[in-house]
Amino acid sequence: MGFFFFFSFFIVPLTLTLTVISTVNSCPPSDRAALLAFKAALTEPYLGIFNTWTGKDCCSSKWYGVNCDPTTNRVADINLRGESEDPIFEKSGRTGYMTGSISPEICKLDRLTNLVIADWKGISGEIPKCLTSLSSLRILDLIGNKLTGEIPADIGNLKRLTVLNIADNDISGDIPASIVGMSSLMHLDLRNNQISGEIPADFGKLGMLSRALLSRNQITGSIPTSISQMYRLADLDLSENRISGPIPEQLGKMPVLSTLNLDCNSVSGQIPAGLLSNTRMGILNLSRNDLEGKIPDVFGSNSYFMALDLSYNNLKGPIPGSLSSAKYIGHLDLSHNHLCGSIPAGSPFNHLEAVSFMKNDCLCGNPLKTC
Numbered sequence: 001m002g003f004f005f006f007f008s009f010f011i012v013p014l015t016l017t018l019t020v021i022s023t024v025n026s027c028p029p030s031d032r033a034a035l036l037a038f039k040a041a042l043t044e045p046y047l048g049i050f051n052t053w054t055g056k057d058c059c060s061s062k063w064y065g066v067n068c069d070p071t072t073n074r075v076a077d078i079n080l081r082g083e084s085e086d087p088i089f090e091k092s093g094r095t096g097y098m099t100g101s102i103s104p105e106i107c108k109l110d111r112l113t114n115l116v117i118a119d120w121k122g123i124s125g126e127i128p129k130c131l132t133s134l135s136s137l138r139i140l141d142l143i144g145n146k147l148t149g150e151i152p153a154d155i156g157n158l159k160r161l162t163v164l165n166i167a168d169n170d171i172s173g174d175i176p177a178s179i180v181g182m183s184s185l186m187h188l189d190l191r192n193n194q195i196s197g198e199i200p201a202d203f204g205k206l207g208m209l210s211r212a213l214l215s216r217n218q219i220t221g222s223i224p225t226s227i228s229q230m231y232r233l234a235d236l237d238l239s240e241n242r243i244s245g246p247i248p249e250q251l252g253k254m255p256v257l258s259t260l261n262l263d264c265n266s267v268s269g270q271i272p273a274g275l276l277s278n279t280r281m282g283i284l285n286l287s288r289n290d291l292e293g294k295i296p297d298v299f300g301s302n303s304y305f306m307a308l309d310l311s312y313n314n315l316k317g318p319i320p321g322s323l324s325s326a327k328y329i330g331h332l333d334l335s336h337n338h339l340c341g342s343i344p345a346g347s348p349f350n351h352l353e354a355v356s357f358m359k360n361d362c363l364c365g366n367p368l369k370t371c
């Protein structure tokens, strides 16, 4: 009698409450359906991460790589990294591999803020164009797959995007003109794809951008002068492309630019003095271009280069004497030019070897043969 009393007045209401709570917590059926359609277009044969995507509540911590907004219970993050220290990887002793494609059904997750499908090596097909409708998206990271096709033309609609990383894929076509509209973009990584065409002339409108990594593509045209207006740009990597024309003089006046890689292009003209006198510049690689003229004699006691590589150009004249007053030059390469004269003495030169100076017209002095 007492037990029945307890049951009807306590347990029954408790189970009802629990049922209500769990319905409130589970993800909307439409989000769950979108996730299952996304899963259905992919094959992950070795780790079984998608085996965790079962049951009604896609917001439960069980669903690997899925997170929901705690207030709206909408799916907010998909975070699937094929190279990770997660126990699921350690147990299998291998990195991730996945084939298939990214289903456009994912665009139905219209509250998505982070979409990371990185380093799965085998995911092919295109970047779904509808991703540009995900107006809450902050991080889009698709590095290290086999994606083809073009960057969606209206990628610029993603006004909140801070990170766009599609490096190490087979993306082709131009950099869309709309990209300059991504007013929150801080990190752009398009390295190692098949991207062609020119860098948009108004690229400098990306005022929040701190890293622009475009190396190992087939980009043509010249370096837009507007880049010099990018007050937060610290790292510009345009190496291994087909860029021609001069280095804009104004690049030497950029306030935080500290890494500039233009190596393996067809950049011509003289080296702007500002690039060498700018004391923030720490890594400057201009190797394998068509640069000519003298190396500006503008180094100073605050010059601090981790790497200064001017090799394989058509530079003439002497090694500037001011270089010997630099605070530090970690790696210097002036080889394969037409330099002539004696190598200055001084502490920055003490640790350098002959390879830094070889294959010039008539350089002499330590560490080469004496004059």
Ligand SMILES: *[C@@H]1O[C@H](CO)[C@@H](O)[C@H](O)[C@H]1NC(C)=O
Residues within 6 Å of the ligand: 239, 263, 264, 285, 286, 287, 288, 307, 308, 309, 331
């Ligand atoms: C500069 O670029 C060249 C050509 O890509 C490369 O071989 C060299 O290692 C780079 N120099 C430094 C210091 O990284």
